[in-house]
Amino acid sequence: MEVLDYNIPPFKTMGWVSDKAKETWNNRFEKINGAIIFTTLKALVKGDWDSQYLIVEGWSYFKILELAAPMEITVKATFLGNENVKGPVYYEVLLTNKHTDPDTLKSSCCIACTTAIREKNRKEHVWQAVLNTKAYQQEGQILSLSSGSDTSVFWQRLLVTIGTQHRCSLQCKRYASLQEALFDKLQVFGYEQEALWLSEMYSWPVEWCASHGICELRTPIIKLAYDTDPTAIPHTIRVEGDNYPTEGAPGKRFPYRKRKFLRITDSKSFKAGLQHGS
């Protein structure tokens, strides 16, 4: 992966596939975010977890600060990006309960990976994470992953996600059990619906494509562009999904559901025109 020597300032721009998709899922995103935050805090208070990492957007960070204080939860945040540059704000938040000292926590492969990537001033690590994943297929600069991989990392710019910012592989056992624990706890604390929505989203097909410092993430209901490391050529990751949402749009390319017959360009009359022109 050849990385060029410049930096795109932080930005995020989104396009929903339809007003209907926006109306349905924007609200669900908010509910999922709230559910993950409340569940994590409750699990820490209850002692199910001693500590937990969350990746959150700016407004969620302030909500966490407000909620954590009366629960005697310590919040240690790392600003993701450059505080002097205008743009969307993200934090990696380390939450610890009153029995745990955040400075004496054991390291793990994810923490080590995150530290190493930050030292290199890199914004993302997903390409390498896929290369470290056992079951992927490569065709040029396109990596394809089967479903069953951890896709939460792709949603970090849209949703609150659990775990550190970077991970060394997308089929890490530690991460898989962390996700499993999250889904269990969401249900235990009364967020069954949110757990179902989140589980559904993680099973959709997703495409991540970075080029020239701009990443374009495509999902069946929304696409977004944001700043990433400036690669000379496009690097694409495709995660095959198991499900496709009702609000998902049909489209001409991955990850959108393709029509078997393209109404115009597959038609006989259109082909007759091509024949006439050639």
Added chain:
Amino acid sequence: MGVELRPLGVKCNIACQYCYQHPQRDVEESTKPYDMDKMKEAILQEGGDFTLFGGEALLVPIEDLEELWSWGLEQFGSNSVQTNGSLITDAHIAMFKKYKVNVGLSIDGPGDLNDVRWAGNLERTRKLTQQSEDAIAQLAKEGLKPSIIITLHRGNVGTAEKRKRMGAWIKELDQIGVRAARLHLMEVESESIRAIYHLTEKENTETLLYFHQLESELKQLRFDIFSEIESLLKADDHGLSCVWKACDPYTTSAVRGVEGNGQRSNCGRTNKEGIDFVKSGLPSYARYISLYHTPQEHGGCNGCRFFAMCKGHCPGTSLEGDWRNRTEHCNVWKTLFELTEERMIAEGEVPLSTHGILPFVEQKLIEGWSQGINPSIQSLIAQAAQQQKVS
């Protein structure tokens, strides 16, 4: 910069082989009902006059056209429509006059030169082309002065003979009173279309230069791209086409689309997925910061002295269909900039591309884009002049 109103989405009575809206047509539901109230409300919210657009705008039933245009006249004082012209009737012409409708007409040439604007079979194609030609003549006769959009491809300018016939036709249009024509380099949506219709860089350049030469022989008809390039080199970017203005494909500020159900949409030129994405909120200029820094061999514009003026051109025409790259027509535009630059220098002028102020302009553009602002070159020149005055 107005609103493009698409009551029937991209529905059209013909299927031009190269149409940039085919990705949408291929996957969208065939017909969507429209809602007059929602469309009007959306137009008012967008806060500007509108151009009735398609697909083919005149597929909208005439009574609904009348309702839209009478409302448009009342609200904004005039109306606009972009059409292929094949459906224009006397009743439409009467309404164009009554409701002050400016007519833009897309046609690639007379007779067989327009065959690429295919209507299912050859007979129907030629018949509809004739109807479009008749409509232009009728509009001109009625003093309605249509403006024309011509897309360049092998079908109309692929040989010297075809180019000559196009030239003769343009002269006829000039004679009957057409004043403005826009030349489009073909935007390619599939490799089969590229193989059959796309001109090489050399052919595109030669064709544009041919039309530039032709312009001097015309009484009143003008092709805007040549004057726009000269304006850019004179650091005057006021009122130019959207392709020179750092368009963000997620917000396409020059095209504020309103669909039949009131949904806001973007310019279809950047739509490669076939999905009419809902317009994003605030624009981002990341493409332009990225192009400025990315080496040309990787699809960027780094080091190009015309970058501040061209800005990598329309994201819809980007290399590999990826808006993060510069336009695939880069060398064509570069040649036109070079030739105009050369002429200006010969005439004793100093084009922006060779002017000492260029690094300042580039730096200020990058600063602005980094903060989500898209400054005009004119405003930056004024700023520099002000600073000089103060110091």
